[in-house]
Amino acid sequence: MxxxxxxxxxxxxxxxxxxxxxxxxxxxxxGAQKDNVVISAEAKELLEAQRVGGTERAERVEALKQSVQAGTYHISAERLAEKLLPYLK
Missing domain, CATH: 1.20.5 (Single alpha-helices involved in coiled-coils or other helix-helix interfaces)
Structure with a gap:
């Protein structure tokens, strides 16, 4: 055996x-294969709009901060109420 x-x-x-x-x-x-990313034309346009609008928005935010700190920023009560009403319904 x-x-x-x-x-x-x-x-x-x-x-x-x-x-x-x-x-x-x-x-x-x-492992030799690599990932590919394709960015659409619409995404490129959105990115460019964000880059351009980013500086303008930063300037607007800074101006609002200064007016709030100085006490010169006033809010319309009617406009505020119009914006809040949809959330209360």
Missing amino acids: KINEPGRLSSIQAYRAGLQAKEAKAAAGK
Whole structure:
């Protein structure tokens, strides 16, 4: 009766080595691919509008801050009520 067959063990080791080599090759092939990003024309326009409008908005915010700190900023009660009413309904 044979308990261990030396030939069988070497066959299994050769199979495992071949399998590992195949997996490594597949992983290397996947790593070579790169992601691509395509930005639409609409997105480019929005980005440009944000860049242009950003400085104007910053200037407006700064002017509002100064008028609030100076106490010269006044809010129309009617306009405020018109804006709040939709949230209360």
